[in-house]
Amino acid sequence: MNGRKPMKLEDELKQKTFGSPYRRMVVNVMFTGNWLQKAFSCQLKQYGLSLQQNNVLGILRGQYPNPATLGLIQERMLDRDSNATRLVDKLLEKGLVTRCQCADNRRKVDIVITEKGLELLKQTDTIMQNLEEKYSQITPEEAVQIGELMDKLREREG
Amino acid sequence: MNGRKPMKLEDELKQKTFGSPYRRMVVNVMFTGNWLQKAFSCQLKQYGLSLQQNNVLGILRGQYPNPATLGLIQERMLDRDSNATRLVDKLLEKGLVTRCQCADNRRKVDIVITEKGLELLKQTDTIMQNLEEKYSQITPEEAVQIGELMDKLREREG
DNA sequence: AAACATAAGTTGTATATACAACTATATGGG
DNA sequence: CCCATATAGTTGTATATACAACTTATGTTT
Numbered sequence: 595m596n597g598r599k600p601m602k603l604e605d606e607l608k609q610k611t612f613g614s615p616y617r618r619m620v621v622n623v624m625f626t627g628n629w630l631q632k633a634f635s636c637q638l639k640q641y642g643l644s645l646q647q648n649n650v651l652g653i654l655r656g657q658y659p660n661p662a663t664l665g666l667i668q669e670r671m672l673d674r675d676s677n678a679t680r681l682v683d684k685l686l687e688k689g690l691v692t693r694c695q696c697a698d699n700r701r702k703v704d705i706v707i708t709e710k711g712l713e714l715l716k717q718t719d720t721i722m723q724n725l726e727e728k729y730s731q732i733t734p735e736e737a738v739q740i741g742e743l744m745d746k747l748r749e750r751e752g
Numbered sequence: 753m754n755g756r757k758p759m760k761l762e763d764e765l766k767q768k769t770f771g772s773p774y775r776r777m778v779v780n781v782m783f784t785g786n787w788l789q790k791a792f793s794c795q796l797k798q799y800g801l802s803l804q805q806n807n808v809l810g811i812l813r814g815q816y817p818n819p820a821t822l823g824l825i826q827e828r829m830l831d832r833d834s835n836a837t838r839l840v841d842k843l844l845e846k847g848l849v850t851r852c853q854c855a856d857n858r859r860k861v862d863i864v865i866t867e868k869g870l871e872l873l874k875q876t877d878t879i880m881q882n883l884e885e886k887y888s889q890i891t892p893e894e895a896v897q898i899g900e901l902m903d904k905l906r907e908r909e910g
Numbered sequence: 911a912a913a914c915a916t917a918a919g920t921t922g923t924a925t926a927t928a929c930a931a932c933t934a935t936a937t938g939g940g
Numbered sequence: 941c942c943c944a945t946a947t948a949g950t951t952g953t954a955t956a957t958a959c960a961a962c963t964t965a966t967g968t969t970t
Contacts, residue, residue: 821948821949822948822949822950823947823948823949835950835951836949837949837950837951838950838951854948857947857948858948859947859948859949860947860948860949861948861949
């Protein structure tokens with residue numbers, strides 16, 4: 595009725611079965627996470643940004659007009675192992691952020707998004723939103739539910 | 753009651769809100785996918801295998817005792833952009849696979865998992881399974897549901 | 911205040927990823 | 941049969957990731 599092509603995990607990975615529902619779930623979340631990241635980073639490329647760089651700009655906007663330290667950025671990044679120093683280097687080269695030693699604590703560096711950075715983010719917001727609209731086969735209720743299930747999946751022993 | 757520590761996405765990324773349910777869903781699936789991959793690859797490291805290498809071994813076991821070509825491996829990998837040639841190189845160095853030119857079609861290469869490879873997989877199966885059991889706060893029904901929702905999320909225009 | 915420990919970033923390096931260019935083989939007309 | 945085209949892998953390279961070692965600055969003891 596709506597022209598969507600269902601692509602089950604079994605079809606994607608050309609595998610007949612995945613043993614247990616848990617195995618299938620785990621593989622499916624990994625696969626779908628990668629699939630989403632590629633869709634987004636592919637769109638971002640036209641603006642010369644990687645997914646992580648866009649992520650950092652978003653964090654900086656959240657602090658604006660206050661500065662953020664590298665530590666703050668790192669703990670909020672989607673992928674914490676990315677090297678925040680070098681990501682910020684790249685953004686600095688492009689004039690999207692400023693960086694200077696923090697006056698109070700000279701170990702820290704204050705990073706602030708520039709006007710140019712804010713402008714660029716406005717543009718990438720649009721493509722993010724366009725991409726999100728492509729998932730409209732998922733109802734808002736299901737979107738909420740997926741979010742809740744992901745949170746539950748990450749719960750761990752206290 | 754069961755000592756689990758809930759870690760909502762908002763806590764993980766120290767963000768108050770995610771705009772829309774769709775945005776939260778997308779970010780959460782990406783984040784959770786990465787989170788899972790790290791948990792698995794961290795465990796695999798003790799066997800000197802990366803997640804992708806383990807993935808390739810699994811694919812080869814699926815074909816065993818028949819050979820697989822690089823093309824077949826590539827289309828079944830979780831991350832298709834990984835360079836199958838070089839992944840197989842690594843497995844070859846470790847004696848986990850054999851590789852030889854296909855007799856019928858000399859463009860192709862036949863790759864077969866070795867006994868050593870099969871043995872190693874048995875061990876990594878165990879750790880995979882142990883990890884999966886850690887997600888028992890998710891009921892089997894919910895695991896099925898997550899799988900279905902991931903499939904639905906990836907549906908696209910025909 | 912000197913010595914030790916901790917914190918915040920930076921740098922180095924090995925490996926992995928993304929993507930394009932290249933080589934070798936096979937296939938299908940004319 | 942020869943040439944164009946397609947197929948199957950390989951290689952090169954720029955960027956990114958993972959992780960450890962290293963600076964420099966701050967805090968804490970005694």
